[in-house]
Amino acid sequence: MAVVSETAGGPLRLGVLGCSGFARRRMLPAMAAHPRVRVHAVASRSAGRAAVTAAPFRARPVTGYGELLADPALDAVYLPLPAALHAPWVEAALSAGKHVLAEKPLTTDPGQTRTLLARARSLGLVLHENTLFVHHGQHAVVRRLLAEGAIGELRALHAAFTVPAPAPGDIRYAPELGGGCLADIGLYPVRAAVHLLGTRLDVVGAVLSSAPGQRVETSGAALLRRADGVTAQLTFGMEHAYRSRYELWGSEGRITVDRAFTPAADHRPGLLVERADATRTLALPAEDQAVAALTAFADSVHGGKGGADNEADLLAQAELLARIRQAASG
Ligand SMILES: NC(=O)c1ccc[n+]([C@@H]2O[C@H](COP(=O)([O-])OP(=O)(O)OC[C@H]3O[C@@H](n4cnc5c(N)ncnc54)[C@H](OP(=O)(O)O)[C@@H]3O)[C@@H](O)[C@H]2O)c1
Incomplete structure (x- = not known):
């Protein structure tokens, strides 16, 4: 050891x-x-x-x-x-x-x-x-707002991560290296669904498409569903204008998190909480999520337990990515 x-x-x-x-x-x-x-x-x-x-x-x-x-x-x-x-x-x-x-x-x-x-x-x-993003404190604040009923009962998550096309020859264009936007980019909205809605999600349907001449999928979408009817609509792609954002829709309001997945270390998040009676922006301090991920890793090593700190989420994410590919091909 x-x-x-x-x-x-x-x-x-x-x-x-x-x-x-x-x-x-x-x-x-x-x-x-x-x-x-x-x-x-x-x-x-x-x-x-x-x-x-x-x-x-x-x-x-x-x-x-x-x-x-x-x-x-x-x-x-x-x-x-x-x-x-x-x-x-x-x-x-x-x-x-x-x-x-x-x-x-x-x-x-x-x-x-x-x-x-x-x-x-x-x-x-x-x-x-x-x-990295799961280590950023802004998502803990979102979870707390949900638990406090800030937007009433949760109905749906809409999450999107899309990025401009990588340079020709990038590893993401090579199927033999595990390329394609599902695992590289789609992983983020899928993980957001697990992080915010829990691990028990079904894949209702999915689409994966390849840009002409590409050997991997370059864009995709998936619809997930929790047993109580809460849905997650996920969009991802790697030949798109940049977007990194999720919205939670509730019975009484909405929470929007922009720059949700790859905020720069000096980005100061502003969580938008909209209700019929008022709209407010919750200003949060800047945080370096790469540093936070390293701290979590050092904490786990220090804790001496082995494995991952969030194994159930990691496994749910891996299963969902595989089931999305299956649903898109079926
Ligand atoms: N957590 C995040 O936010 C985040 C962001 C971006 C990327 N990533 C992940 O980081 C990993 C690398 O992504 P990247 O964009 O940094 O890729 P990259 O610049 O292409 O780097 C990949 C590295 O892998 C090594 N390698 C070994 N065999 C290779 C092969 N057959 N073809 C190409 N490279 C090979 C190379 O290092 P040597 O030549 O020096 O051996 C190369 O520099 C991916 O898993 C990606 O998903 C994570």
Whole structure:
């Protein structure tokens, strides 16, 4: 089992598996700024890329992912590889005794997700999926408003995450790397449905479409339903104008959260609460959800339980993504 240096008082020593764009842009700076995490090593398939990426963080550059996992000084690895490579490398990292923070989607198959979570638990190792938005405090405020009846009885969720087309050759266009907008982008509104409506959701119908010449789906929609009739209408796509937003419709009002899934660290949320008698905007403080996700990971490692902190939600999300694909093809 991994030696957890944080429990001995020092920061968690992290190794990064792959010099991904998102890692360089968002996670490595968040790690460097986090008092409970240290970037210890950075691995790439290319020695040059490892050296360039590791240098600003004074981390050890490593050529090859297996080489990095063999480093006994590492407590944990962050895994920002293409989706189809997550499962084998999560398995390898767990087998090497490391806690794992894996990029979303944790795997591309609910069976694999279930197996890896069980394996992590049996080894006493933490396995988190790096879905950042659930760690932002604004959604806890939304849940509290719902529980307090701020919009009466909940009737429906409308959630949308759409982004402009990635550059040609991006991993998201490659089916063999687990590309396509369902797992990459659709995951967010699906997770919002689980986060806000609970894990017991059915897929009523779904559509996945590919832009001409593409080998993966580039846009989609799904209708989910809870047993009490509450619905979730989800829209996602990766050849669209940007939108990142959800609305909760109740018997007496509506809550709207804009920039719901990828707010910048300095974004100060304004939750819109509309009722027939009054409309108010709840101003919340800015929060860096990447830092919050790292804190949750460090807390889990510190807690020593293994597995994920929100396993039921993670499994429900994985199942729903698979059932949406099934519904769209049937
Ligand atoms: N949590 C979030 O908010 C968020 C946001 C964006 C992306 N992500 C996730 O982060 C992961 C990476 O996304 P990205 O946009 O950063 O991708 P990217 O820039 O293409 O990076 C992927 C990295 O994987 C490594 N790799 C290994 N085998 C590869 C192969 N056969 N083809 C391409 N790359 C390969 C490469 O690192 P080396 O060449 O250095 O080995 C590459 O830099 C995905 O799972 C994505 O869903 C998460």
